[in-house]
Amino acid sequence: MSARLLLLFTGILCLQTATAQENQYQYLSGTDKDHTVTWDFYCSGGQRKGQWTTIAVPSNWEQQGFGSYNYGHDKVKTDEYGLYRYRFTAPENWRERRVDIVFEGVMTDAEVKINGKLAGPVHQGGFYRFRYDISKLLHNGSNLLEVKVNKMSAxxxxxxxxxxxxxxxxxxxYRPVFLEVKPLVHIDRVAIDATAKGQFTVHAYTTALSGEYTISAQVQTMAGKAVKEAVAVPGNNTNAYTxxxxxxxxxxxxxxxxxxYQAVIEIKKGNQTIHRITQPFGFRTIEIRPHDGIYVNDVKVIFKGVNRHSAWPETGRTLSKAISIQDVNLMKDMNMNAVRMSHYPPDVHFLDVCDSLGLFVLDELTGWQAAYDTIVGRKLVKxxxxxxxxxxxxxxxxxGNEGGFNRTLDGDYAKYDPQKRPVLHPWERYNGVDTKHYPDFNYLVNASLYDQDIYLPTEFMHGLYDGGMGAGLADFWQxxxxxxxxxxxxLWAFADEGLVRTDKNGLMDTDGNHAPDGILGPHREKEGSFYTIREIWSPVHxxxxxxxxxxxxLVPVENRYDYTSLAQCRFGWQLLRFPSAGRKEKTDTLATGTINPPDLAPHTKxxxxxxxxxxxxxxxxxxxTAWxxxxxxxxxxxxxxxxxxxxVRQxxxxxxxxNVVSGNDTLAVDNGKGVYYFxxxxxLLLQILTPKGKISLSGGPVLAGIPQQLKEFRSGADSSGFFVWARYEGNGFLQVKWTFQPGVPVKLDYSYSFKxxxxxxxxxxxxxxxxxxxxSWQGDxxxxxxxxxxxGNLFGSWYKAYNNTVTGESWVYPxxxxxxxxxxxxxxxxTEQPVTFYTGNAGTFLQVFRPQAPKGASNNNTHPAFPEGDIGFLSAxxxxxxxxxxxxxxxxESQNNLMLNYTxxxxxxxxxLP
Incomplete structure (x- = not known):
């Protein structure tokens, strides 16, 4: 053998020895929605049924143009199945390895075969990772994977x-499929309990280790620096070590x-490392203290959370880590510190991002108003x-969720969780926690006065269309x-769960009013509540x-963090100058400065x-601004x-x-910029004419929502100029006075009253x-x-193009x-000419037309009342x-407006006018 070949052969042996210590992974599918692999595919029903073709994996087959669509509330659902085939190669040295095939998620029943032989029992449950040991089913070289997937379960x-x-x-x-290859002597899994006080315990589950083996654990920083020397225990022919x-x-x-931190767990034989895994973790302690609160690391925590479905319009439940990062950042941008998985476990990369960026998570077993049976449920909890x-x-x-509780399973979680995390029943009182869904304000007041249970609604402020969520949150939160x-x-919920329908020419479908209930649109378009929540939940209050x-x-400030001093934050100010009316230029920054952060401990002012x-x-x-x-x-x-x-002084x-022209029923007043017809x-104003043409402003002013009859109309001159005066009476009154001077804006003074x-x-x-x-406007x-x-809004200079958006049914925002x-x-x-209005009163509301009612609304709760007019200047x-x-x-804040007298x-x- 030549020296060159000997060197190459030695290098290959060293590589195999090194990689044998760690798990090796070979993806058979792609890794996410943006990185897929083509498999052979057959769908039994619906679109493109009855033909062998190909499909991208991972994916939901509906979003690839196969099968039929159903929402969970549909009484009758399609029951197509899909057949998958894929060939992969197994090298000869895998004969000396344990090879598992791992499915991160399959909807819903999965029958898996390798080279024509069953890998194991059919897996039931669409949101869970499962695996089969296929070591003895593999051939050297080419292997055939076949999977039959039934959309509905048996x-x-x-x-x-x-x-x-x-x-x-x-x-x-719809989630990745991969092979996990490890030594015959190996660590199957570990479960870590690391408390806030520094007590670290790892439970390692292995193949049975004889006395010639040791298993050790070492705590390291995430950069790999040892925090403590490794602790090793000898093998004793069992497969569980603490x-x-x-x-x-x-x-x-x-x-x-x-x-x-990360824990490095190793099996050694003498000085030789046989198998090693590295597991990130955190030192953290959870406690429910009865009649008190929920404590994390001995600190009482207030959860500012949202419910999240795992969904993307084009790809259904097939997501990516990039989406997980985006979603967690959006939650953090709203000053949230928690998220509930509704109503199933998420992709593992979502939890990885919650770990690294910081969100408390309620992880959920599926069960929407109905529960798994005990046999299947026990497997899925595990x-x-x-x-x-x-x-x-x-x-x-x-x-489970909302009655979907198999109470027999409550004790199963602790079998696999050495931390003994709390178990909750979202929607009911359980384990000393009241998680009631959609309480009204009176329920909350009574609970705070008289109830002894910890109060944690796991769904509240339902965000259907533009309702709830930010609306009413200030009162609820206080x-x-x-x-x-x-x-x-x-809050319910993070984003509208809309699907782009492949059977309806790309229509975005939210199944009527079942799924358009997010703070964000399906592609994470921001609704107004996004910024309301951001302000109300700001830890810098x-x-x-x-x-x-x-x-x-001096600006009063409260620290609403649970752990962080405001001395750790950064603050700055800006002085702004806005463009003149009707202009779309950017706002000018006149001056900026920094603010010394006050050293305020959590929950101080x-x-x-x-x-x-x-x-x-x-x-x-x-x-x-605070950072x-x-x-x-x-x-x-x-x-x-x-x-x-x-x-207006400007x-x-x-x-x-x-120039004033009076006719039989018409009064025309020309102030040099326009002719106003009454x-x-x-x-009422009938129209305005200028040298450039007509301005169709008319039909006002009228008292919004209160019928009135004209009692008196007159015009003339006084010390302020030419005036047009009218008084209306009905329930209360409306009195208006138009004042005209040449070459300047027309002034309208009004007063009204009703009871x-x-x-x-x-x-x-x-x-x-x-x-x-x-x-374009200056205001909030x-x-x-x-x-x-x-x-949530900012006082500033703004512009937006016309749209006819119905929140949750179309998504051009604002x-x-x-x-x-x-x-x-x-x-x-x-399309005529621009017309500009100036208000004389701080706090004036501008009505801009009337939003259309959502087509899917079953009541008027989320379609508030609007005046019949198109442009309004309102005090309430x-x-x-x-x-x-x-x-x-x-x-x-959510009550109607009330006038108790005729003031x-x-x-x-x-x-x-221009």
């Missing part, structure tokens, strides 16, 4: 728990500081816990914080409502001290520094002349919606608001139509409810 309990749930029913090998050691002052894991036991992010197990045994809660002339630079430059009062707005110790923006708050009156002096019969309850109040006009192309934005969802808060000025861009607006509650049940409400609007 087990009624599996169908009841999984296939009849409130989510899409899909089929296929190894313990103590680590001094470990950096603990929490959602705020996700510190991780698969669930053995896969996920070492994730520090997992802090509890959910044994009351939750007052609950002496409150532990937070989990800023309570300053307005900046007045007495502002001394203090101040941010802003050192602003001289003349800061001349800016249009002040913004303050956490990881550099993530926590919150930005903004305040106007000018009043609406300051804006109008130029009158110039030119007036009806003497109704007192009683109303969804909204103010004045409105008519304008053809089809003529509007966009809106860029999202619309409801009476019970005013948080929605164009709706209520807009604290508007100083607004320009409607039209309507709240919005949830899928299950009307707005009145959702707290103080007039006064306002002013200016109309400016």
């Amino acid at each position: 087990n009624a309990g599996v169908n009841n728990a999984e296939r009849n749930g409130d989510f899409w029913v899909l089929g296929g090998i 190894i313990t050691q103590s680590v001094d002052h470990p950096a603990t894991w929490s959602a705020e500081a996700p510190n991780r 698969e669930l816990v053995e896969r996920d036991v070492n994730h520090p992010s997992v802090i509890a197990w959910d044994n 009351r939750m914080l007052l609950h002496p045994r409150g532990a937070g809660g989990f 800023i309570t300053l409502s307005a900046i007045t002339t007495s502002f001394n630079g 203090g101040f941010l001290s802003l050192q602003l430059p001289a003349g800061w009062q001349e800016a249009d707005a002040l913004q303050v 956490d110790h990881h550099g993530r923006e926590i919150i930005t708050r903004s305040w106007p520094l000018q009043s609406p009156a300051d804006v 109008f130029s002096a009158p110039v030119g002349k007036m 009806s003497r019969t109704s007192g 009683g309850e109303a969804a909204f109040s103010g004045i409105t006009f008519r304008y053809p919606e089809e003529k509007v192309t966009g809106l 934005g860029p999202y619309r608001v409801w009476k019970n969802r005013l948080h 929605e164009f139509k709706g209520y807009h808060a604290n508007v100083y000025q607004a320009t409607f861009h039209t 607006i309507a709240p919005i409810g949830t899928k299950f509650q009307n707005a009145a049940q959702m707290g103080p 007039p409400v006064k306002g002013t609007v200016w109309i400016d």
